[in-house]
Amino acid sequence: MKFWLIKIFFILLMINSVTGITSAKWNEPYFILSDSDRPSIIQDKDGIYWIAFNSYTNPQNIWIMNSNDSINWMNFYQVTVSNLTDYEPNLIQDKKGRFWIVYSSLIEIKGTLNFNYDLKLVYSDNGINWSNPVNITNSPLIESYPYIMQDNKGRFFITYSTYSNESINDLDIYVKYSDDGLKWSEPMRITDSLESDIFPIMIQDNSGKYWMLFSRNTHLRHKPLLNKYDLFLIYSEDGIRWSNVAEITNLSYNVNYPYFMQDKNGIFWIPHMTGITGSEELGIMGSLNGTEWTDSEVLSNYSKEGYFKTDYKSMIQDRNGSFIYAFTSAKIGRGIWLMNGTQDSDFSKTRTIEFNINRISQENDKKNFISTISNNEKHESGMEFGIFTLSIILISVALRKS
Secondary structure (H helix, E strand, O other), rough: OOOHHHHHHHHHHHHHHOOOOOOEEOOOOOOEEEEEEEEEEOOOOOOEEEEEEEEOOOOOOOEEEEEEOOOOOOOEEEEEOOEEEEEEEEEEOOOOEEEEEEEEEEEEEEEEEEEEHEEEEEEEOOOOOOOOOEEEEOOOOOOOEEEEOOOOOOOOOEEEOOOOOOOOOOOEEEEEEEOOOOOOOEEOOOOOOOOOOEEEEEEEEEOOOEEEEEEEEEHHHHOOOOEEEEEEEEOOOOOOOOOOOOEEOOOOOOEEOOOOOOOOOOOEEEEEEEEEOOOEEEEEEEOOOOOOOOOOEEOOOOOOOOOEEEEEEEEEEEOOOOEEEEEEEEEOOOOOEEEEOOOOOOOOOOOOOOEOOOOHHHHHHHOOOOOOOOOHHHHHHHHHHHHHHHHHHHHHHHHOOO
């Protein structure tokens, strides 16, 4: 009898390891800082945790804090000094150990609900003393939601959202790149949807492939909802020429404020806000390959407690393999919360997404200084033209013989 019990135990263990069916283990969220917003968390090469954020009280500025254990945050340093607003920071450490923060900076108040924001960049060799701002953009339009990354060859990319001109009211995604972080390319337009695209997050996976996740305003498809976003994905082999768009979610409730990362095991994760309960809950979904995704798993249930707004997010996997999920909440004023844990999803149950939505028109793409239409699309067009030409030749030969 004991032998059969042991045998059954090992069979269940094998099934569990194959399907990945294990329960996620997350600690309860804990509050770390008041009057703050938009946390961007990293762990540096020495194991120190850092969070860049903007103050929530006016004038808003960029700050940074660090911790040895991700629990006790002791040191606070001011990064920018503005009399207007500096906000939306995104923090990385490059391959040489230098820290970089890209952010949105208010340049001009033109009138009621009419502003001019530019993107700026600062850097530091120790995380404490920061450079003067470097201008990334300089236009009369709003540039917002910036994200910076460095690829495995050392090239930097910044993605962001902006309007194509002052008369058009929807946001599209643009990319700039740099080989030193200081001199940046002209902007390349990545999307031209009639719906606003925001929160672009670009990563390079373990194989060298580039991915970009973003939110798209889909409220016109989900009337009478006024605040409705879904998640979308594109990929690239070089960070410049991109695929068509795939829709990850198409739900009856709001899904927004996402982050995007790949863990040490190669699994892609999207922490996000989900409105499934009527409140703004913490959600997460995963994929083994970027094309087959689990459904959103809800990690909180704050609908019972009333309003618990969970906005801007970032997430890392630290050296110990634990995930740290940083987010903004309005539960105790406006402040930053953290949640630690591990996430294991059931990857035997996934949905395949299709990259079949047109990303940008050829007319708009011709205005880019480098064409962003993917090589795959070009090859497919060339192949179709070749098949068409061959068909004409074969038909001509057949007619002559007859």
